[in-house]
Amino acid sequence: MKSSLCALLCTSVLTAAAITGCGTSRLHTASVDHLTPRQDRYVVILSLDGFRADYQGRCTTPNLDAMDKEGLAGCFRPSYPTLTFPNHYSMATGLYPNNHGLVGNEFWDERGAHYRLGDRKAVEDPSFYKGEPLWNVARRHGMKSASFFWVGSETAIGGQHPDRWKKFNDKVPYTDRADSVLSWLNLPAEERPHLVMWYIEEPDHTGHHEGPESPKTLRMVEKMDSIIGYFRNGLAKLPIHKQVDFILVADHGMQSFDRSRSVNLADYLPIDSFEHVATGPFTHLYPKKGYTETAYKILKNVPHISVYHKNEVPERLHFGSSPRIGDLVLIADLGTQIFFRPQGIPKDFLHAGHGFDNKNPEMYAIFKAVGPDFQSGRKITNPIPNITLYPLVCRILGLQPGAHDADEALASSLLKKTK
Incomplete structure (x- = not known):
């Protein structure tokens, strides 16, 4: 797949700013269908950090298994380097780390400024972030968005945050995060976000300290499965549940160190x-x-x-x-x-880590999608570049995306064919 192209899809000021973030990649105008914002659709994306693609097959995961029967199942190939911040922002922008600015979890930029995880001032500095993230695309179309800890959402990129967002705090219980997302989806229509992106830092944390083969890591995987079940049970009780596409992703896998x-x-x-x-x-x-x-x-x-x-x-x-x-x-x-x-x-x-070449299956990440726009019981065998999430979400919501590196045709092929 020729996935090194940036697609120039609109001429707004924000998108023009995103184009300057495409490094030395050539820009092309992608030929896509005219998209109209879909007020009848909602997209919820949950990222489970470090959820290796093969974890599910080694655990008891009834809720993930149910998603496989009801929707689309596959795996994501993370962008290189296979690290947390670069890949979450790649999924949010459709750009490779080379082009969106977060080239690692630690780097020095053109100003000599130092970016690293844990440095609150750096993480909140918009100068480090390029591209047009999904929440800015939604705002450009008059659609509301919300984020619970997604990388980049704590920063005023292009002067903008999602309409609702949180500063990262790993003390917030996972069910509380799910409850917040459900409460946002239950707001009055004029306040309700059509795009919600939320994040849980497991099973990455446990995997680092225990290793991907450890029973403790696999028990954490099962705990994440229970959180998915908790969220989906709550979602099923909302009036709009049949209008919601729920997409489950991860940023990378995990590998034991020798x-x-x-x-x-x-x-x-x-x-x-x-x-x-x-x-x-x-x-x-x-x-x-x-x-x-x-x-x-x-x-x-x-x-x-x-x-x-x-x-x-x-x-x-x-x-x-x-x-x-x-x-x-x-x-x-x-x-x-x-x-x-x-x-x-x-x-x-540390027992294990990531950041390795993305050709290794141990770095592959979970990807599932269930809802009105996805065919039930469909399995994708080849790993999907994680930047594909960007045009996929834009197509569901009827949004014209900003400049990106993803394959529009691949994104379209993941959706259920309409008659």
């Missing part, structure tokens, strides 16, 4: 030869002037990693042209963790 294959770059390179470093299964380095080639030659001989000049990253990853990416990109072999620590590898070593 400590014996860990790579400490400090064993090979002087750390003071770099301006910045960001490490993990996905690592990118910002060498000081004149040191790039020396570091590259050394790293070519380091086991369990592949090193690339940023402009030589494999084309299938759609990554490498953003000025925010370090000059050297390191891709760890599956299961390898990369550090840059002169003091040695830490003792509190």
Whole structure:
């Protein structure tokens, strides 16, 4: 599938701003049917962080099984790097991380500003975010939207938040989040959001600390299944339930680390030869002037990693042209963790992680959809690029999307054919 294209689909000021976020990708005007906002449709998207595509087959998941019978079932191929923030924002914008600005969970931008998870000031800085997220598309069409912890929604992108949004707080119980979404869908029609995006940080948290094979992780998967059942039972009681498409996604999978294959770059390179470093299964380095080639030659001989000049990253990853990416990109072999620590590898070593090449099935994420716009009992066998969510939602709601990298035809093919 040729999915490296950006589709220019409107000429509004907001969309023009989104186009500037497409890096060096060529822009094309996609040929799509004229769309009219559908006031009779609602879309609810729930992301379960780190829900690996094969978890369901190893657990007791009656609610997920029911979704498979009632709707569409498949899996998402995450965008590279397979990390939380880049992929949630890719799903929200239809852009690869290379083009929407969040090129990792940690990076330095054109201003020299530092973005990283946990830094509230950085996370709320709109300068880091490009593209036109779904909630801004909805607003452009006069449709209300809401977010409960979706990446990017805490930031005034293009000067705008969703109509309803929350600052992230992992202390909020999962059923309370479901209750909030249900309450929004039960508002009077003029206040009711047609698009709701919400997020739960499990089973990612448990998977990191216990590993994807752990019984504790699988019990957390079953707990997430119960939350889905809780939400769907509540949804079925609402007057509009037959007008709601419920889409379940995840940002990436999970893979156990092999400590014996860990790579400490400090064993090979002087750390003071770099301006910045960001490490993990996905690592990118910002060498000081004149040191790039020396570091590259050394790293070519380091086991369990592949090193690339940023402009030589494999084309299938759609990554490498953003000025925010370090000059050297390191891709760890599956299961390898990369550090840059002169003091040695830490003792509190996480059990598992993600960020690996998205060709690995261990990085694939769950994807299901049930509702009036999806055929019951349909199974998609090939992994679907997660950026497809963007035009898919726009088609359901009758919205003209902003510039994006996704395949419109693929998005259309996921919907139930109308007579």
